[in-house]
Amino acid sequence: MLLVLGGRAVGAQRDDAVAPERLAARRWFADAKLGLFIHWGVYSQLGAGEWVMHNRKISVADYESLAATFNPVKFDAAAWVALARRAGARYVTITARHHDGFSMFKTTETPYNIVDWTPFQRDPLKELADACRAGGLRLFFYYSQLDWHHADYWPRGETAWDNGRPPHGDWSRYLAFMNAQLTELLTHYGPIGGIWFDGMWDKPDAPWQLDSTYALIHGLQPAGLVIPNHHQQPRPGEDVQTFEQDLPGANTAGFNTSFVSGDLPLETSLTMNDSWGFNITDKGFKSVRTLVGYLVRAAGNGGNLLLNVGPRPDGTISPEFTARLDSLGQWLGVYGTAIYGTRGGPVPPRSWGATTRRGDTVFVHVLDWPDQLLALPALGARVRTASVLRGGIPVRFENSTAGVTLALPPMVAGEPDRVIVLVLEGGRVR
Numbered sequence: 001m002l003l004v005l006g007g008r009a010v011g012a013q014r015d016d017a018v019a020p021e022r023l024a025a026r027r028w029f030a031d032a033k034l035g036l037f038i039h040w041g042v043y044s045q046l047g048a049g050e051w052v053m054h055n056r057k058i059s060v061a062d063y064e065s066l067a068a069t070f071n072p073v074k075f076d077a078a079a080w081v082a083l084a085r086r087a088g089a090r091y092v093t094i095t096a097r098h099h100d101g102f103s104m105f106k107t108t109e110t111p112y113n114i115v116d117w118t119p120f121q122r123d124p125l126k127e128l129a130d131a132c133r134a135g136g137l138r139l140f141f142y143y144s145q146l147d148w149h150h151a152d153y154w155p156r157g158e159t160a161w162d163n164g165r166p167p168h169g170d171w172s173r174y175l176a177f178m179n180a181q182l183t184e185l186l187t188h189y190g191p192i193g194g195i196w197f198d199g200m201w202d203k204p205d206a207p208w209q210l211d212s213t214y215a216l217i218h219g220l221q222p223a224g225l226v227i228p229n230h231h232q233q234p235r236p237g238e239d240v241q242t243f244e245q246d247l248p249g250a251n252t253a254g255f256n257t258s259f260v261s262g263d264l265p266l267e268t269s270l271t272m273n274d275s276w277g278f279n280i281t282d283k284g285f286k287s288v289r290t291l292v293g294y295l296v297r298a299a300g301n302g303g304n305l306l307l308n309v310g311p312r313p314d315g316t317i318s319p320e321f322t323a324r325l326d327s328l329g330q331w332l333g334v335y336g337t338a339i340y341g342t343r344g345g346p347v348p349p350r351s352w353g354a355t356t357r358r359g360d361t362v363f364v365h366v367l368d369w370p371d372q373l374l375a376l377p378a379l380g381a382r383v384r385t386a387s388v389l390r391g392g393i394p395v396r397f398e399n400s401t402a403g404v405t406l407a408l409p410p411m412v413a414g415e416p417d418r419v420i421v422l423v424l425e426g427g428r429v430r
Contacts, residue, residue, distance in 0.1 A: 019218065025194070025225050025239070029193075029240060031090075031340060032090035033090065033295070033341075033342070034295065034304065034306075034307065034328075034332070034339075035090065035140075035267075036083075036084040036092045037093050037306045038308070038309055038310075039142075039276040039278075042067045043100060044277055044278040044310065045066060047280035047313075048279055050275075050276050053100045054148060057161050057163070060149055063163075068117060068118060069119075070114065070117075070120060070313070073120070074314040074316050075122075075124055075127075077124065077127035077130070080128065081132055081135040083326075084137055085135055085329075086325065087325035090137065090340075091140060092137055092138075092139050093141075094125065094139070095144075096141040096143050097143055099146045099198075099199055101144075101150050102114070102117075104124060105123050105124075105126070106123040106126070106188075108184070109177055109184070126189060138192070139192050140193040140196050140225075141192060141194075141195055142196045143182065144198050145197055145199040145200045145208070146159065146202040150174060153169060154168060154174070155171075158202050158203070159202050171207070175208075175209055175213075182213065182217065183220065186221050191223070192221060193225060194221070195225075195227070196227045197226070197229060201231055210235060211237060214236075231244070231255045231256050233259045234264055241264050242306070243303075247268050247298060247301055248268065248302070260301075265302075265303070266303030267304045268301075268303055268305055270294055270306065272307060273285045278310040278312055278318075279310065283320075285320050285324065286324075288327040288328060289416040291324060292416040293416065296353065296354050296356075296365045296367060296417055297349045297353075300344055300345060300354025300356055301348070302344030307325075334390055338356055338363035338389060338419045344357070345362050345363065346362060347364075347379070352368055353368065355376075360424045361422065362422040363389070363422075364376070364420040364421075366411075366419075367417055373406070375406075376403045376404050376405070376406065377402065377403040378402065379422070382404075382424065382426075385421075385423045387420070388418070390419070395408070395409065404422070
């Protein structure tokens with residue numbers, strides 16, 4: 001079932017109606033906590049983000065000419081996976097097809113793909129799938145339901161412009177094309193984590209026939225998860241609720257729902273600068289402290305952080321991305337026990353930080369609190385012991401009927417998160 005501030009959503013899917021493989025995959029996903037998002041495609045060549053075809057009102061013919069020059073000769077799937085592993089990511093989500101309609105994989109459904117249309121003539125998704133499997137990471141494929149290229153994406157949606165497509169099309173043929181491509185992605189790359197959908201918001205009221213598409217996915221890969229970025233309440237057949245550029249329940253980006261599922265795993269997708277695809281002029285990179293804060297608050301909300309990189313057109317990843325990912329991985333090497341395999345703690349995220357939990361242990365993440373004393377509300381049980389995660393130094397505390405007060409150690413210079421480990425009396429925290 002799905003909960004909103006204590007309310008019940010209509011049409012929720014009960015756990016007993018979900019295959020055991022999917023339930024296990026959902027639990028794995030909820031434990032994973034960090035994923036690497038990769039936006040990469042023809043648009044990377046223009047260095048202006050993944051919406052450049054739309055933003056510059058490029059015609060289909062001109063964009064096809066651009067696609068014909070795409071040749072990422074420095075792409076190295078093993079290097080990408082090595083970076084993801086160093087960052088502490090447990091899964092990778094990559095754009096198999098973005099809104100420009102270009103397929104970054106070998107497909108028989110259209111010649112407009114990286115193997116048949118470009119001098120590269122390789123399938124980077126196959127290479128990445130093999131590298132992820134060898135490196136112990138799960139691979140998810142981003143797939144855009146919106147298409148600025150395909151003639152049968154008709155009637156056009158909210159983002160349409162006159163780009164040279166004919167003023168007609170066959171919607172049922174377009175749905176058949178999508179399902180055929182999804183079948184390829186689900187059968188040619190071995191076991192994958194699932195499909196990450198985007199773009200339905202362009203035509204939210206169209207007859208998408210999601211039930212049949214979701215059934216296709218779960219039939220071909222029983223453990224595959226459906227993750228829809230449609231900014232709406234979850235529907236039956238969906239496995240994860242994801243939030244774009246926002247923590248669960250927040251809507252600073254202006255298009256997310258405030259509805260938060262009480263049962264499905266949660267995810268926040270986030271850019272490291274202000275762009276998803278490669279943008280050569282975007283230098284607004286978030287600090288490592290800020291990224292740690294997002295990861296902590298996502299975990300405190302019971303969710304994952306899907307952190308994005310936009311590789312260059314040659315297939316390399318900019319040093320601004322790699323340096324931040326390496327630093328995040330170093331932090332997780334010390335503090336990962338307070339992140340991986342946890343759920344949202346008994347105190348929801350606050351201005352000072354967040355809490356996570358595992359069994360009878362609560363991790364208090366103090367991101368920004370200048371005072372020595374931190375008063376927490378009731379945690380569901382009395383605190384038995386308190387210590388600093390790094391070094392195990394005991395922390396003074398006082399239980400009361402109102403909760404517990406911690407005497408925090410001073411923050412170490414450059415430390416983005418003071419983590420205090422609380423062990424509760426009497427078993428699991430409620």
